[in-house]
Amino acid sequence: MAVRPEGTPCWADAMFGDVEGAKRFYGDVLGWTFGDSSSEYGHYTQAYVDGKAVAAVVPPMPGQEGQSQWCLYLASPDAVATAARIRDNGGEVLMEPMQVGDFGTMCLAREPSGAVFGVWQAGTHEGFEVTATPGAYCWAEVFTREPELTDAFLCAVFPYRMTEIEDAAVDFRMFRIGEDTVLGRMRMTDDFPPEVPSYINIYFAVDDCDEAVARAVKLGAILRFGPMSSPFGRFAALSDPQGANFSVIDITVTDGEMPRVRDV
Known part of the structure; x- marks a missing residue:
């Protein structure tokens, strides 16, 4: 690759x-x-x-x-x-x-x-050898309490172009390189406990979101959100038994039309 x-x-x-x-x-x-x-x-x-x-x-x-x-x-x-x-x-x-x-x-x-x-x-290690298949990295979002700072910083450090979903009910933006959308950014709301700092949430692909959540919870993980279906896939947010946050997503199960986006 x-x-x-x-x-x-x-x-x-x-x-x-x-x-x-x-x-x-x-x-x-x-x-x-x-x-x-x-x-x-x-x-x-x-x-x-x-x-x-x-x-x-x-x-x-x-x-x-x-x-x-x-x-x-x-x-x-x-x-x-x-x-x-x-x-x-x-x-x-x-x-x-x-x-x-x-x-x-x-x-x-x-x-x-x-x-x-x-x-x-x-160098010789180019990174992920596969993505968007079960078990592999699929997507990531920056969860931030200060989105204006985060947006300006990311676009100054990397060659990003920002887009947002039209008429979205949440403060969510995406960063593109050329025609590829590579990263998301979500404003943290009051739903997040104040002691939780800004962080990057990584999504790993799975072949069945509900089964993956059931396995994770049985092994000591905490379910934070979902499972929920969206136009992008069926996903859930978890904390593993040692406290690391991550999400799982089945990109083959979708619900609703893909939203329209606009440049910011």
């Missing part, structure tokens, strides 16, 4: 205090299998669907223990230049660009409203 255009979601990983527990959970819910972990790279362990890399899990580094969360990486042709734009536009670089063997260069950052994300400059 070719290197993705700048700003396109290209990889996802998460730190878990109980990596073996995470492997059992996502193996059962999403059908993942796992490769070998390497002490050279902090026991970073890739997850696979039908032999294709879809994500990774890793134990926390000393001093970084805390609630688990998924991190979405956005593609960059030059991680150092992207890090400079992050700083120049009100973001915070949490981890300076760092080369990871010949796999590529990564950095971690926080956008102005608080959502953490990664930047990945591909």
Whole structure:
């Protein structure tokens, strides 16, 4: 698979205090299998669907223990230049660009409203080997309490064009690269507890949303929303047993007409 255009979601990983527990959970819910972990790279362990890399899990580094969360990486042709734009536009670089063997260069950052994300400059590791199939990454949305800050920041750092759904009842925007819609942005309402910070919610595709939710809840996950059918698919939001938020979506089950969008 070719290197993705700048700003396109290209990889996802998460730190878990109980990596073996995470492997059992996502193996059962999403059908993942796992490769070998390497002490050279902090026991970073890739997850696979039908032999294709879809994500990774890793134990926390000393001093970084805390609630688990998924991190979405956005593609960059030059991680150092992207890090400079992050700083120049009100973001915070949490981890300076760092080369990871010949796999590529990564950095971690926080956008102005608080959502953490990664930047990945591909080397031999180009990112997701498959998307939008059961078990693989499908979509992501930035949930933010300060959408004006988030929108301005993302469009300054990456070559995005913003669109919104006409006559939408919620404050939701989408970011496009060329003709491809690559990322969503949702304003967090009062329905979210005040202690929940801005974050990026990752959707993994499943072949049956209701069955995936039932498996997840049986294994200790908390159902946060849904399942609900939409023009984009039937989806649900969950927190896994270690507190990491994620969503599942069956893109083959849709309800209603696709909404019309307009440029912002």
